[in-house]
Amino acid sequence: MALKPEELIDSIDYHHPPKTDWMDTPNDFKPGRWAYPGKIDVIKRIHFPNPREWSPGDADWKLPENWKEIIYNGMRERLDKYRSFKVFMDICVRCGACADKCHFYIGGGDPKNMPVLRAELLRSVYRNDFTAAGKILGRLAGARPLTLDVIKEWFLYFYQCTECRRCSLFCPYGIDTAEVTMMARELLHLLGININWIMEPVANCNRMGNHLGIQPHAFKDIVDFMVDDIENYTGVRVKAPLNEKGHEILFITPSGDVFADPGIYTFMGYLMLFHEIGLDYTLSTYASEGGNFGLFTSADMMQKLNGKMYHEAKRLGAKWILGGECGHMWRVINQYMDTMNGYMQEGTNLSVPRSPITGTVFKNAAATKMVHIAEFTADLIRHNKLKLNPARNDHLKVTFHDSCNPARGMGLLDEPRAVIKAVCNDFHEMPIETIREQTFCCGGGSGLNTDEIMDIRMRGGLPRGNALKYVRDKHGVNTMACVCAIDRATLIPLANYWAPGVNICGVHELVGNALEMKGQKERELNLRGESLAELAEEA
Amino acid sequence: MKALYSLFFVFALLLVVLFGVGAAHLNMLFGVWIPYVAMAVFLLGFIYRVYDWAKSPVPFRIPTTGGQQWSVLPEVKQNRWDNPTTVRDTVIRMAFEVLLFRSLFRNTKSEVYKNENGGPVVAYASAKWLWLFGILFHYSFLTIVIRHMRLFTEPVPGFITLIDSLDSLLQIAAPTLYLTDVALVAAATFLLMRRILAPQIRYLSLAADYFPLFLILAIAISGIYMRYIAKVDVIAIKELTMGLVTFHPHIPANVGISFYIHLFLVSILLLYFPFSKLMHLGGVFLSPTRNLPNDSRVRHHENPWNPKIKCHSYADYEDDFREPMIEAGLPVDKAE
Ligand code: HEM
Ligand code: SF4
Numbered sequence: 001m002a003l004k005p006e007e008l009i010d011s012i013d014y015h016h017p018p019k020t021d022w023m024d025t026p027n028d029f030k031p032g033r034w035a036y037p038g039k040i041d042v043i044k045r046i047h048f049p050n051p052r053e054w055s056p057g058d059a060d061w062k063l064p065e066n067w068k069e070i071i072y073n074g075m076r077e078r079l080d081k082y083r084s085f086k087v088f089m090d091i092c093v094r095c096g097a098c099a100d101k102c103h104f105y106i107g108g109g110d111p112k113n114m115p116v117l118r119a120e121l122l123r124s125v126y127r128n129d130f131t132a133a134g135k136i137l138g139r140l141a142g143a144r145p146l147t148l149d150v151i152k153e154w155f156l157y158f159y160q161c162t163e164c165r166r167c168s169l170f171c172p173y174g175i176d177t178a179e180v181t182m183m184a185r186e187l188l189h190l191l192g193i194n195i196n197w198i199m200e201p202v203a204n205c206n207r208m209g210n211h212l213g214i215q216p217h218a219f220k221d222i223v224d225f226m227v228d229d230i231e232n233y234t235g236v237r238v239k240a241p242l243n244e245k246g247h248e249i250l251f252i253t254p255s256g257d258v259f260a261d262p263g264i265y266t267f268m269g270y271l272m273l274f275h276e277i278g279l280d281y282t283l284s285t286y287a288s289e290g291g292n293f294g295l296f297t298s299a300d301m302m303q304k305l306n307g308k309m310y311h312e313a314k315r316l317g318a319k320w321i322l323g324g325e326c327g328h329m330w331r332v333i334n335q336y337m338d339t340m341n342g343y344m345q346e347g348t349n350l351s352v353p354r355s356p357i358t359g360t361v362f363k364n365a366a367a368t369k370m371v372h373i374a375e376f377t378a379d380l381i382r383h384n385k386l387k388l389n390p391a392r393n394d395h396l397k398v399t400f401h402d403s404c405n406p407a408r409g410m411g412l413l414d415e416p417r418a419v420i421k422a423v424c425n426d427f428h429e430m431p432i433e434t435i436r437e438q439t440f441c442c443g444g445g446s447g448l449n450t451d452e453i454m455d456i457r458m459r460g461g462l463p464r465g466n467a468l469k470y471v472r473d474k475h476g477v478n479t480m481a482c483v484c485a486i487d488r489a490t491l492i493p494l495a496n497y498w499a500p501g502v503n504i505c506g507v508h509e510l511v512g513n514a515l516e517m518k519g520q521k522e523r524e525l526n527l528r529g530e531s532l533a534e535l536a537e538e539a
Numbered sequence: 540m541k542a543l544y545s546l547f548f549v550f551a552l553l554l555v556v557l558f559g560v561g562a563a564h565l566n567m568l569f570g571v572w573i574p575y576v577a578m579a580v581f582l583l584g585f586i587y588r589v590y591d592w593a594k595s596p597v598p599f600r601i602p603t604t605g606g607q608q609w610s611v612l613p614e615v616k617q618n619r620w621d622n623p624t625t626v627r628d629t630v631i632r633m634a635f636e637v638l639l640f641r642s643l644f645r646n647t648k649s650e651v652y653k654n655e656n657g658g659p660v661v662a663y664a665s666a667k668w669l670w671l672f673g674i675l676f677h678y679s680f681l682t683i684v685i686r687h688m689r690l691f692t693e694p695v696p697g698f699i700t701l702i703d704s705l706d707s708l709l710q711i712a713a714p715t716l717y718l719t720d721v722a723l724v725a726a727a728t729f730l731l732m733r734r735i736l737a738p739q740i741r742y743l744s745l746a747a748d749y750f751p752l753f754l755i756l757a758i759a760i761s762g763i764y765m766r767y768i769a770k771v772d773v774i775a776i777k778e779l780t781m782g783l784v785t786f787h788p789h790i791p792a793n794v795g796i797s798f799y800i801h802l803f804l805v806s807i808l809l810l811y812f813p814f815s816k817l818m819h820l821g822g823v824f825l826s827p828t829r830n831l832p833n834d835s836r837v838r839h840h841e842n843p844w845n846p847k848i849k850c851h852s853y854a855d856y857e858d859d860f861r862e863p864m865i866e867a868g869l870p871v872d873k874a875e
């Protein structure tokens with residue numbers, strides 16, 4: 001990050017947009033403004049169009065010769081397939097209610113990051129090619145012809161939208177710019193325009209089972225390490241079944257939890273919890289990814305990657321699926337999974353999920369047969385099935401970051417809070433305009449959590465960072481919990497930049513630390529291997 | 540600039556009538572044929588646009604959830620009207636949207652500044668003005684449209700007379716002042732000024748955003764002019780309008796130029812409507828982020844074009860990794 005926070009703030013000016021109309025304002029393709037394009041071999045592995053060496057910084061993007069026709073036909077096809085797309089192209093009144101709701105606009109001030117103008121980038125071309133008014137009145141009706149610069153502009157700005165849907169919440173017609181972004185990205189894919197940070201995880205997940213490309217034996221090693229660590233800290237040796245048939249539950253969590261600090265502590269929390277309640281479950285190395293970067297690519301790819309969950313549940317004979325802490329994973333499960341892949345449930349043992357510990361039937365998951373771990377744990381807590389010692393978290397002053405997708409694509413708001421409040425004594429909410437359904441993005445959703453666009457991410461992270469700073473200064477908050485693996489990665493640089501001194505953790509890391517286990521030894525260390533006595537002293 | 544284009548265009552429309560009726564005496568054209576064509580285009584165009592939207596399927600239920608989901612935990616209270624799972628609650632959500640502009644009511648305004656120590660501050664202020672004037676604008680428009688039905692009905696139904704008398708409750712001036720006339724002009728002026736004066740809104744506005752506002756203002760002002768200044772012969776006008784709805788068009792003698800101006804501008808609005816953003820009237824009902832329950836996890840839905848793309852199968856996966864899996868002690872399906 002070149003800019004200091006104070007300098008970044010100074011660079012934001014809402015009141016003086018560029019002198020030129022947005023259609024005439026040239027785009028800045030400096031390095032740092034775009035993420036690296038997909039590598040040739042990655043694109044070939046998943047059979048996406050037009051694999052080639054190219055860079056967004058180049059003048060020539062090496063597009064197929066008939067690129068205009070491809071875009072036109074691609075738009076036609078999607079207008080016919082999605083009512084959302086058609087309606088959202090037609091009914092925006094440009095009231096501007098969405099404009100200052102986008103974190104990228106708030107943190108950058110670039111008008112093309114207003115959701116309404118982001119959508120207009122595409123809408124202008126739609127009007128030109130598909131509407132009577134646009135064909136007759138041209139620019140007066142907001143139409144403009146498709147040119148190479150327009151394509152480049154799409155790439156720049158549809159990869160500065162994290163598909164967080166905050167704009168949609170405030171729009172009087174619910175126009176969802178995230179949906180427009182998805183369409184635009186699909187169109188760009190038709191020409192071979194994509195970013196590696198999304199395409200490589202997609203390719204990995206497809207073949208190796210998870211975004212990071214962890215192969216089965218390595219996956220087992222990592223899980224074994226965590227089992228060892230848990231034993232070191234608690235004296236209890238937990239089981240972590242992998243790829244085993246005949247268990248009641250298949251547990252799927254984002255691979256970030258297996259791979260990256262601090263996700264691994266959350267993963268340890270899951271393992272401890274499952275051990276303690278004697279859950280009959282298995283993990284799978286084949287379906288070792290809860291996340292689904294297909295969502296950020298195309299509907300088809302999303303379906304393909306998601307299909308593994310039911311495919312594996314069938315093979316293993318599971319009765320239902322428990323899902324870990326992840327944001328976009330839950331948008332896919334809650335709003336797409338059963339509709340696109342429900343047919344794969346045929347011939348499986350899947351049935352309406354019932355907690356074997358409390359007997360609670362999760363009727364709200366009757367179709368997908370998938371329960372969120374926060375729901376599951378909140379239910380355990382409410383039935384007093386866990387012995388908890390929240391005092392072990394007493395050195396923490398905790399706040400909670402609602403991830404965009406569980407908030408605005410599901411409504412999972414109070415369940416994680418119920419869990420946190422049971423395992424921590426000191427909880428503080430951030431300001432109401434920045435939490436729950438109004439929550440702000442971490443700045444790195446929808447596959448934009450890559451380091452080469454750190455400036456954009458930190459700008460997008462301003463609203464969240466500032467709300468965090470507010471509770472840090474007001475209540476001494478030193479920990480932000482979240483239920484998302486991407487958050488657990490992106491919020492760390494965000495906090496370091498905007499609210500230094502705040503740590504990031506998963507909700508089940510807090511659970512793991514508070515959980516009293518049968519046969520445990522004196523708990524002197526937390527799941528990060530830090531001395532609880534020292535932490536208490538510092539606090 | 541864009542605002543000026545639109546303003547000029549509305550003036551040009553005025554000139555068309557002044558010339559067409561005032562000089563060329565094309566009374567039948569402006570009093571009968573243009574209104575008929577406009578109405579036909581409006582009705583057919585509107586129906587076609589809605590049909591065209593409805594033709595595209597809704598593959599996925601993608602409501603934007605505005606509160607707590609339905610949970611099986613008794614102490615977790617569902618926000619039923621912002622995150623509905625049933626048809627009933629979804630209808631209520633839509634009613635709030637359409638009748639009360641619920642989403643717009645959430646509006647906030649973001650500002651960024653530095654505090655006294657130079658630290659960054661992002662603040663969100665409540666911003667209900669757009670909502671307030673939006674509501675005023677739409678409800679006065681609606682009331683005015685309903686009031687106008689007295690010109691197209693004989694006998695005039697009771698509810699129209701009632702609305703008429705409620706609207707002139709204040710009993711000021713003669714003929715009595717309609718509240719909605721004032722409200723419509725005030726609200727449309729606010730919306731226009733906001734567009735012209737707020738730099739962000741000006742930047743995102745198109746010529747097509749100013750035009751309907753100028754047009755509606757011109758319609759309202761010409762209406763007010765007829766009523767309070769020109770004091771037109773309403774009996775003669777009703778003769779004309781009744782002729783239109785009974786399909787016995789005829790032009791009474793005593794109809795002044797101001798009425799032709801008003802009627803022509805309304806005709807332009809009707810003609811323009813189906814091709815413009817004004818179609819949000821129909822579209823708001825078809826928006827998949829609002830008009831669907833959040834229930835894809837609860838009930839199965841069919842996507843009519845579901846491509847049923849196959850995933851990379853477990854068998855293929857095991858073929859890739861069988862040896863290391865066996866070595867690591869992981870169970871395999873085919874142990875060769
Ligand atoms: C039924 C639900 C409706 C909702 C939620 C709605 C909402 C809105 C909103 C938020 C605006 C933006 C105001 C602005 O531009 O700053 C607007 C503009 C407008 N609406 Fe509606 N509207 C609805 C129905 C209608 C109907 C029935 C009409 C009938 C003519 C209408 C006519 C207009 C016009 C002319 C504008 C233009 C104002 C402008 O451009 O600023 N609307 N509407
Ligand atoms: S809030 Fe909706 S209607 Fe208003 S400008 Fe944004 S997308 Fe358009």
Ligand code: SF4
Pocket residue numbers: 101102103104114115118160161162163164165166167168177178181
């Ligand atoms: S979905 Fe989020 S990131 Fe995208 S335009 Fe809307 S508010 Fe901005």
